[in-house]
Amino acid sequence: MDQRVKKKATIYDLSVLSGSSPSTVSAVLNGTWRKRRIKESTAQTILGLAELHQYTTNLQARGLRRSRSGLVGLMLPVHDNRYFSSMAQTFEGHVRSRGQCPVVVSASRDPEEERRTAETLISYSIDQLFIVGATDPDGVHEVCEPAGLRHINIDLPGAKAHSVISDNYEGARMLTKAIIRRFGNDDPLRPDELFLFGGRNDHASRERIAAFHATKKALLGADPEDGVQSSGYSPDITLRAFEAFYQRHGKLPRALFINSSINMEGLLRFMAGRPAEMFSELVVGCYDYDPFGSFLPFPVIMVRQNVEAMITKAFELIDNPTTTPQTFLIAPELVQPRSALKGPLDTLKDIA
Amino acid sequence: MDQRVKKKATIYDLSVLSGSSPSTVSAVLNGTWRKRRIKESTAQTILGLAELHQYTTNLQARGLRRSRSGLVGLMLPVHDNRYFSSMAQTFEGHVRSRGQCPVVVSASRDPEEERRTAETLISYSIDQLFIVGATDPDGVHEVCEPAGLRHINIDLPGAKAHSVISDNYEGARMLTKAIIRRFGNDDPLRPDELFLFGGRNDHASRERIAAFHATKKALLGADPEDGVQSSGYSPDITLRAFEAFYQRHGKLPRALFINSSINMEGLLRFMAGRPAEMFSELVVGCYDYDPFGSFLPFPVIMVRQNVEAMITKAFELIDNPTTTPQTFLIAPELVQPRSALKGPLDTLKDIA
DNA sequence: AGTTTCTGCACCATCGATTGTGCAAGCGAA
DNA sequence: TTCGCTTGCACAATCGATGGTGCAGAAACT
Structure with missing residues (x-):
């Protein structure tokens, strides 16, 4: 065989080498050999050859035969x-x-x-x-x-x-409540100071928006109609929504409910190039958790979906x-500002 | 056929239905039919049937035959x-x-x-x-x-x-330089005030660390030996490195070169639970770009790999x-603090 | 010795598509 | 009419693994 691109060994190769039939080789290699009453020694021989010749199963062939992959x-x-x-x-x-x-x-x-x-x-x-x-x-x-x-x-x-x-309704309820509670009693949040950005016509957004409305109403007594700025799942559309808002009102709301971390990136784009002080009083709730997002220069309350x-x-x-x-x-989890939670990566073994 | 789990149509089914041979069906369906001089009308018939019966190629079978997938x-x-x-x-x-x-x-x-x-x-x-x-x-x-x-x-x-x-050396050089330059002339950074956290014995880390050393030496005139705290690619190990450093010195360095966004998460973990003021004078350079990381409450200069x-x-x-x-x-790109760059998601079409 | 029961394995069809080859029918030219 | 070329397609081997079935030889039993 040429050293380059030598074909991979198949059960037929091993069949010839071992003197057994292909079906025996197959059974040995896929572990069903005891069921097929193959002798231990035969199996060992074949396994040895497989090792030697670096046999690996062609999973496409197996998949074709078994019709799963x-x-x-x-x-x-x-x-x-x-x-x-x-x-x-x-x-x-x-x-x-x-x-x-x-x-x-x-x-x-x-x-x-x-x-x-x-x-x-x-x-x-x-x-x-x-x-x-x-x-x-x-x-x-x-x-x-x-x-x-x-x-x-x-x-x-x-x-x-x-x-x-995710229990979007409950998550959004907790989040809205946490945003509102963030403001003390001496200078409480007014209904027209809390806006939701992001979301579109999907189940999650609808639930979150519903909870947002209901919770605002329950805690702040009122909920102006224009409190929601849909901007899909796009940073850029969200950016434009912020710009439009800013254009109209000359400022951002005191508090924001942001529908996802993707929309949150729209806020980042809005922040870029504007003075940091502009955002120093802002309170943000974001439905999604991002470890870096949790440490922004203003309080960001997040919801981590489980x-x-x-x-x-x-x-x-x-x-x-x-x-x-x-x-x-x-049930999702409310994450207080400045929290660095463990994630799936922490399961991997650490190597320094 | 049972409505549940009706088997998928194959070229053999279409062969029977169309009165052509399987090979003809195959040729028609994979587009090689002109080369095989199949009549236009035959092709159309087969294509029609394929459409009708929702034929889709079994890619495992094709893959097996062609030995690619x-x-x-x-x-x-x-x-x-x-x-x-x-x-x-x-x-x-x-x-x-x-x-x-x-x-x-x-x-x-x-x-x-x-x-x-x-x-x-x-x-x-x-x-x-x-x-x-x-x-x-x-x-x-x-x-x-x-x-x-x-x-x-x-x-x-x-x-x-x-x-x-990535041109790790050059990226790290730019980054180190940017960190140092960030400090004015009235209170310049001293060599023992800039530390690198993260990195292990891989090519990227070695290059970055080398550039870090060289640039420190060039711009600050000296480079103490213990300026690098290896902590792999693990947030937790990095956290422990920060804790150990803090233990020893009673404070963090004024400036940090952080080897990757994963190590940066170690810094976040260190920040969690400690007062924000502790970090208000910090300057960080991070080899990696994360949009949220760019807006932390202290200047974070980042390197975006292209x-x-x-x-x-x-x-x-x-x-x-x-x-x-x-x-x-x-060549990577230096990203100034508070930058929200466009990413691969911006290529997707926006839907609000 | 003759019959049944295990052991241990080989045989072969099969999964669905691809592709080299062969060949009959049709057609024009000689 | 016959030769030769083109058109249009069918045949059959093949990719590699799987698993139902069958069967020879050994062992066990009557």
């Missing part, structure tokens, strides 16, 4: 965000510990892309799909269902498959396929 | 970090625009895990592998090489395959396989 998919809206990246990190740990191979892809919150991505993954016979923050979870379901692919929604719920999501619990619950549900789709709420 | 792998140390997650985001865009399917996995900076992960990916016949920040790039190479898998190192170089990395350029260069190299392995340096 050992791959478990995670579909994210985007990678570049601490909420979703911690989701990926946590997911990886779980999948790895089950001896499967995690595959993480993103679909940009584009319903079409979401479906295409699911289809591609299905073509590789992935075993399960975790759908995170999909814009159109039910559209993805329509793709998974006929293929018999087990799937589950996380973060944003769908009607046709189980969903595990990613670990969500993923755990999702695995539980996907393993015991039940009947009618349900949505499960996972 | 259309998958392109990205192996990261970890997901949960803005540097690496922006890498993933950028990578996805590139791969998608080439009509292939990106898969992102992490290997926890564990050489053994890195090799195992590469092996798994190889078993799925991925077409190319981008190895980011590997602890043992050459170990991964040893796995890829015999399999004939094209691969390239990013962020941390290897000796046996092309590498695309992820887009690195990925672009990597694709260029992996497409034109040349001879002897080389390392290519990509």
Whole structure:
């Protein structure tokens, strides 16, 4: 054999070398050999040869035959965000510990892309799909269902498959309350001094906005209609929302409820180039946790969604396929300003 | 057929339905039919049937036959970090625009895990592998090489395959200089007031530390030996390093060079629970960019590695396989405090 | 010795798509 | 009419692993 690109050893090669049949080799290598009553010594011989020739199973062939692949998919809206990246990190740990191979892809919150991505993954016979923050979870379901692919929604719920999501209402209630309480009694917050930025017409935003309204009303007695500035999940649109607000009022509100860390980046863009003092009195609540975000020069109260619990619950549900789709709420956690919480990375072994 | 889990249509099904042979169906569906002189009308019939029955290619079967998969792998140390997650985001865009399917996995900076992960990916016949920040790039190479898998190192170089990395020396030089210059002439920084935290024995750390030493020496005239506190890539170890330092000196240095955003999180942990005033005079340089990190309550000068350029260069190299392995340096960019830069997410279309 | 029961393994179809090759029918030219 | 070329497609081997089935030889039993 040429040293370059020597073909990988197959069970047929080992079959010839060992004098056993391919099926015997296969059984030995995939661990079913006791069930097939292969002699211990035969097995050892084959395992030895496999080691020697660096045999590794061609997983495409196995996948083709078994019509599953050992791959478990995670579909994210985007990678570049601490909420979703911690989701990926946590997911990886779980999948790895089950001896499967995690595959993480993103679909940009584009319903079409979401479906295409699911289809591609299905073509590789992935075993399960975790759908995170999909814009159109039910559209993805329509793709998974006929293929018999087990799937589950996380973060944003769908009607046709189980969903595990944050308790957005409760989280937003806590957050709104914490923002309001942050102001003392001598100079309490007025209803028209607290605005929500971000959010669009998805389940999470709706819940959060509802809780925001209700809590404002309950604690501040009133809630002016224009208290919400929708700006989707885009830093730039959020920036423009802040600029527009600033244009109109000549200042920012005293307090902000920001719908996600992505919108929070819009606030950063607004801050860039403006004097820091402009923000020294600001109080911000952000629905999402980012360790750096927690230490900004003004108090930032954050909500950390319990990613670990969500993923755990999702695995539980996907393993015991039940009947009618349900949505499960996972309680998030309020994070006081200047908190550096442990994350999924802390599970990895530290090396100095 | 049962409505549940109806098997997916195959070329054989379409072959029966259309009255053509499987090979003809295959050719039509994979686009090689003109080359095979299939009649236009035959093709149209088959395409119609494919549409009707929602045919999708079984990519495992194709992969088995062609011994490639259309998958392109990205192996990261970890997901949960803005540097690496922006890498993933950028990578996805590139791969998608080439009509292939990106898969992102992490290997926890564990050489053994890195090799195992590469092996798994190889078993799925991925077409190319981008190895980011590997602890043992050459170990991964040893796995890829015999399999004939094209691969390239990013962020941390290897000796046996092309590498695309940040110009760490130059970046660290700029950063060190910027930190020092940050102090006015009336109260200039002394050599024993600037410390480096983080880093371990990898190429990037060594370069940065060398530049740190050299620049300190050049600009401050001296460089005490104990100016570097190695603490790997772990927030917790970094936290302990800060605590130990604080224990010994009763205060932090006036200025810090922090080797990565992960170490920066160690600083956050140190800050948590301590009064903000303790850090009001601090000046920090961080080798990595995080938008939130840029707005901390003290000046944080950051270095943004040019992820887009690195990925672009990597694709260029992996497409034109040349001879002897080389390392290519990509210039990073100094980011002034309170900057909110655009990132890979800004490429996505905004939806409000 | 003859029959049953294990042992230990080989045989072979199969998963779905790809691709080199072969060949019949159609057509124009000689 | 016959030769030769083109058109349009079918055939069959192949990628590597899996798992149901069958069968020879040894052991156990009557």
